[in-house]
Amino acid sequence: MAEARLITVDDPDDPRLHDYTDLTDVELRRRREPAEGLFIAEGEKVIRRAVDAGYIMRSMLLSAKWVDVMRDVIDRLGVPVYVVAPELAEKVTGYHVHRGALASMQRKPLPAAEDVLAGARRVAVMESVNDHTNIGAIFRSAAALGMDAVLLSPDCADPLYRRSVKVSMGAVFSVPYARLDTWPRGLDAVRDAGFALLALTPDEKARPLDEVAPHTMERVALMLGAEGDGLSRRALAAADTWVRIPMSHGVDSLNVGAAAAVAFYAVATGRG
Amino acid sequence: MAEARLITVDDPDDPRLHDYTDLTDVELRRRREPAEGLFIAEGEKVIRRAVDAGYIMRSMLLSAKWVDVMRDVIDRLGVPVYVVAPELAEKVTGYHVHRGALASMQRKPLPAAEDVLAGARRVAVMESVNDHTNIGAIFRSAAALGMDAVLLSPDCADPLYRRSVKVSMGAVFSVPYARLDTWPRGLDAVRDAGFALLALTPDEKARPLDEVAPHTMERVALMLGAEGDGLSRRALAAADTWVRIPMSHGVDSLNVGAAAAVAFYAVATGRG
Numbered sequence: 210m211a212e213a214r215l216i217t218v219d220d221p222d223d224p225r226l227h228d229y230t231d232l233t234d235v236e237l238r239r240r241r242e243p244a245e246g247l248f249i250a251e252g253e254k255v256i257r258r259a260v261d262a263g264y265i266m267r268s269m270l271l272s273a274k275w276v277d278v279m280r281d282v283i284d285r286l287g288v289p290v291y292v293v294a295p296e297l298a299e300k301v302t303g304y305h306v307h308r309g310a311l312a313s314m315q316r317k318p319l320p321a322a323e324d325v326l327a328g329a330r331r332v333a334v335m336e337s338v339n340d341h342t343n344i345g346a347i348f349r350s351a352a353a354l355g356m357d358a359v360l361l362s363p364d365c366a367d368p369l370y371r372r373s374v375k376v377s378m379g380a381v382f383s384v385p386y387a388r389l390d391t392w393p394r395g396l397d398a399v400r401d402a403g404f405a406l407l408a409l410t411p412d413e414k415a416r417p418l419d420e421v422a423p424h425t426m427e428r429v430a431l432m433l434g435a436e437g438d439g440l441s442r443r444a445l446a447a448a449d450t451w452v453r454i455p456m457s458h459g460v461d462s463l464n465v466g467a468a469a470a471v472a473f474y475a476v477a478t479g480r481g
Numbered sequence: 482m483a484e485a486r487l488i489t490v491d492d493p494d495d496p497r498l499h500d501y502t503d504l505t506d507v508e509l510r511r512r513r514e515p516a517e518g519l520f521i522a523e524g525e526k527v528i529r530r531a532v533d534a535g536y537i538m539r540s541m542l543l544s545a546k547w548v549d550v551m552r553d554v555i556d557r558l559g560v561p562v563y564v565v566a567p568e569l570a571e572k573v574t575g576y577h578v579h580r581g582a583l584a585s586m587q588r589k590p591l592p593a594a595e596d597v598l599a600g601a602r603r604v605a606v607m608e609s610v611n612d613h614t615n616i617g618a619i620f621r622s623a624a625a626l627g628m629d630a631v632l633l634s635p636d637c638a639d640p641l642y643r644r645s646v647k648v649s650m651g652a653v654f655s656v657p658y659a660r661l662d663t664w665p666r667g668l669d670a671v672r673d674a675g676f677a678l679l680a681l682t683p684d685e686k687a688r689p690l691d692e693v694a695p696h697t698m699e700r701v702a703l704m705l706g707a708e709g710d711g712l713s714r715r716a717l718a719a720a721d722t723w724v725r726i727p728m729s730h731g732v733d734s735l736n737v738g739a740a741a742a743v744a745f746y747a748v749a750t751g752r753g
Contacts, residue, residue: 350739355729419750455750457627467622467742470735474743478691478727 214283215276218291221300226291228313229270232371233303235341239370246316248369250379252308253278258379260286265315272298275309316369322360322395325387326402329357331477333469334399334406334432336392336444339366343436345376346466352380354470355477359386360399360430362444393447396430400449404430408440408448409472411462415451423452423476431476436465486555487548490563493572498563500585501542504643505575507613511642518588520641522651524580525550530651532558537587544570547581588641594632594667597659598674601629603749605741606671606678606704608664608716611638615708617648618738624652626742627749631658632671632702634716665719668702672721676702680712680720681744683734687723695724695748703748708737 218226228247231237242248247267250259253275260266260282268289271279276292283290298306326332333356338344344366351359359368365388367373368381389395400406405426408415423429432448434440445451454463454471463471490498500519503509514520519539522531525547532538532554540561543551548564555562570578598604605628610616616638623631631640637660639645640653661667672678677698680687695701704720706712717723726735726743735743 346736346739350735353726353728353735353739354743355727454625454746455627456625457749463622463625463742464618464738466736467618467625467738470739470742471626471746474726474746477729 214287215290215292218293219297221297225268225289226270226301228267229301229311231303239367242370243316243367247313248316248374249371250312250314251306251310251371251375253310255374255379256310256312257282258382259312259314259374262379262382264317264382267313267315269313270298270301270306270311272306272309279310320385320387322387322389322398323402325358325360325385326399326404329385330428331356331473332358332360332399332404332430333473334360334362334396334430335365335434336362336432336440337364337435337438338433338465339364340436341366341370341372342376343465344368345373345381347433347469348373348377348380348384350466350470350473352377352384354473356384356473359384361386361388362392363388363390364392393441393444396444396447399430402428404428406430406432406447406449407452407476408432408445408450409453409468410434410439410445410451411453411456412445412451413453415453417455418452418472418475419455421450421452424478429476431472433465433469433472486559487562487564490565491569493569497540497561498542498573500539501573501583503575507642511639514642515588515639519585520588520646521643522584522586523578523582523643523647525582527646527651528582528584529554530654531584531586531646534651534654536589536654539585539587541585542570542573542583544578544581551582592657592659594659594661594670595674597630597632597657598671598676601657602700603628603745604630604632604671604676604702605745606632606634606668606702607637608634608704608712609636609707609710610705610737611636612708613638613642613644614648615737616640617645617653619705619741620645620649620652620656620658622738622742622745624649624656626745628656628703628745631656633658633660634664635660635662636664665713665716668716668719671702674700676700678702678704678719678721679724679748680704680717680722681725681740682706682711682717682723683725683728684717684723685725687725689727690724690744690747691727693722693724696750701748703744705737705741705744
């Protein structure tokens with residue numbers, strides 16, 4: 210049965226490849242993917258993590274040598290697997306797919322913020338982080354360093370965009386996240402759920418993270434802004450406490466990925 | 482006098498532009514720059530930081546609109562300033578110089594490891610980090626988070642390569658660094674100088690960083706390996722203590738930049 214699902218395709222305009230067209234056109238894909246209810250997982254490891262996390266696979270696009278590697282997944286899921294030459298994959302997607310395996314996955318409805326907050330003690334709240342690489346890197350660190358959930362302001366980039374997924378190494382599947390409908394007013398619900406709202410900022414008036422000792426607090430929501438601008442005034446005004454990473458050598462700032470990692474460690478790891 | 486140093490060039494083969502040719506040919510530049518005793522600083526901020534750090538400027542390559550911005554530097558240093566059209570800059574360098582300003586700077590002899598260690602309490606030791614972006618990111622975090630110096634294994638990439646300098650935001654100028662001649666034997670000198678050698682590794686046998694509390698130690702040398710492979714067996718064997726960042730969610734690892742930032746914070750920042 211599974212064998213019958215292997216479909217060799219040699220026409221780049223075959224409509225069955227629609228999920229995989231124009232992958233390098235970020236603007237187009239950013240609109241299309243949520244509208245069509247899909248996202249793209251790339252490479253064996255990330256595809257397996259998406260499946261393990263309970264996402265439903267629509268199809269796969271593989272070059273021939275990846276069929277054996279993915280054999281167990283193919284047999285188990287029984288979805289259409291389009292087997293194509295590397296040149297055809299490039300023609301369809303717009304780039305050289307050097308990881309050799311793409312999967313189109315079905316999105317799930319995002320949970321409500323309250324549901325994500327219910328069981329959590331450590332939450333990262335991102336404002337206006339609209340770079341896909343940064344979003345992915347932050348999710349990877351959040352997962353590794355013990356953050357329980359992520360909340361996004363309405364204008365944050367999509368964690369399920371291909372590049373975010375890849376940079377996160379699939380952490381976007383394992384850390385629950387939700388999008389706040391209003392900003393910064395949506396933060397009220399976070400505070401109502403019992404979280405202290407800590408805003409990470411290089412501002413001198415902020416208290417050093419180690420002095421605030423957030424790892425001793427019961428429930429912490431750590432607010433982070435985008436590379437460059439940081440948190441907006443409105444977001445800073447909505448916070449309970451401003452915290453900063455102690456800096457030396459007259460350096461203005463860490464990059465957002467490094468700052469997030471340090472802050473997650475400080476928030477999540479109790480130090481003796 | 483300074484005005485006389487503004488030299489308009491419109492021949493891409495003008496030999497005076499030699500320092501700036503083929504900047505996108507990484508292999509070539511990696512050999513040429515140390516051999517010719519130069520490095521390239523790119524963009525106003527980084528150029529100013531190189532000058533402030535005491536590096537001698539050989540020349541600048543500017544598009545016309547950057548002359549006014551760099552006027553004070555031009556007047557003060559009196560080195561040749563080649564003013565070129567953006568198209569010519571692209572032809573010479575091989576890329577579109579969108580920061581509009583390049584400077585060729587004279588390298589200084591690297592200090593010996595002992596000199597770098599003399600006044601330091603917190604040192605990062607990198608093994609085989611040969612990605613220019615990672616080297617730059619690690620220097621940026623090292624500077625921001627209070628590391629006093631960096632030591633490099635013989636096969637680490639050049640911190641003064643253009644991309645490293647740029648990603649570090651000039652931190653490669655402010656954090657003293659030296660290259661160990663032998664590896665891992667060169668670590669003996671670090672231990673002899675009174676440093677505890679902590680090796681950062683995801684190995685389960687390593688002790689959690691927060692438990693080791695390195696910020697309470699007098700002198701710490703934190704050893705870091707490259708993305709992917711991490712520290713070699715030989716390097717791990719040469720360490721005094723293995724430390725790891727506590728991880729959750731079954732994530733294998735942080736990226737090397739995030740891991741370095743967290744470790745620097747743990748090593749350098751005393752927590753109450």
